Amino acid sequence: MTAPSSSDAERQRDKDRTRADILEVATREFADKGYTGARVDEIAERTSTTKRMIYYYFGGKEQLYIAVLERAYLAIRALEAEVDVEHLEPEEGIRRLAELTFDHHEAHPDFIRLVSIENIHRAEHIARSEVLAGLANPALDGLTKLLERGRAAGRFRADADPLDVHMVISSFCVFRLANRHTFAAIFGRDMLDPGRRDHHRRMLGDMLINYLTS
């Protein structure tokens, strides 16, 4: 008779598990080597299944890459949606949002690399994804509310644009990770040094508040 739905050790014939396994391995491979540099055979080999399954479940290299992008973006969007911005003072909310981005990016180097890679490809794959093209952004909504409350209270400048603020946060958080290799090669500075990390985390908040309250 043998166990009906294999309890744990066997894990044969498990659609979800196979898909998830492929996605996980593909994320690492694409983030590591880029879209062109990644090898389908290599991904297949690191998987517990075969190349045939990649084509069976995803269709091809490009569709697999798009699925990887979708998973990565949906993860950070879900995280952003969790921040409860309503119960925070405007200043504190801005700092909280900036630190969330700071921490998420540092904890997910694969995401940072995928975004860089996708920009090298001029976001053509995001544009081709029905899930991602025009995906709503919870962080931006929170930012908009915070800026409005801060302005209503006379504490924030009137001309601050939510998307501009988001861009400043992103540029700072993305740059220190995405460009850390050329930075290290040329200036000899390690962006991941714990002391510097804390300093930068505080510095970003300071800069934002200084700008918004000036």
Added chain:
Amino acid sequence: MTAPSSSDAERQRDKDRTRADILEVATREFADKGYTGARVDEIAERTSTTKRMIYYYFGGKEQLYIAVLERAYLAIRALEAEVDVEHLEPEEGIRRLAELTFDHHEAHPDFIRLVSIENIHRAEHIARSEVLAGLANPALDGLTKLLERGRAAGRFRADADPLDVHMVISSFCVFRLANRHTFAAIFGRDMLDPGRRDHHRRMLGDMLINYLTS
């Protein structure tokens, strides 16, 4: 008798010209497709010479790519060295330096893309270049002097680090170009819009001065 050293139209057998031609075409190709995506055959075809000459002059794909990187970095370093920071007020000098970076990056999209690509490759090629590894940075010297003068005059905060300031400038100027594709795909905002461009250029200076004088 025929002209000895071909006056202009013929241009056969010209070492320098051939090398320069290859470098120019290779810069566009690498910036466009990335290191792995770039095709030596494609570069050769867009050149007025042949693939064999690429190997003759540069040795291989990787050495050609390194030569491209060296040319791009030396160009911006030369530009930075031209700024005469000594005769400017600290605030004005900071703004001038930031605007120089802002303008250079916008005028050289190939450079921005090459830097992104090189970071995806973890700066391994820069590290392999004798010219680039540890290349001195004129902009950083100017920045250091400006911060010192500003602090001595009691106008700048004492704890401002030159490399941190440089990073803020770079992150802002690089991000708005390097990540403009994903930004456009997700937020629908065009970073190259002239009005927004001017706004961002001013905004960066404001943010820096606000931070330094707080």
Added chain:
DNA sequence: ATTAATGTACGAACTAGTGAGTTCACGTTA
């Protein structure tokens, strides 16, 4: 028995790099 899921082997197209020979400019010699 039928179908979903999986594995194996293969092929057509591509890609970096090379082997081998050619052309040209120029200096040297007969």
Added chain:
DNA sequence: TAACGTGAACTCACTAGTTCGTACATTAAT
């Protein structure tokens, strides 16, 4: 001054190795 020698610049065709994708066979579940 004309034939010759030489090395740099150049051309063409080829190869050894990849790489994405698929045809076909097989196994498990219902």
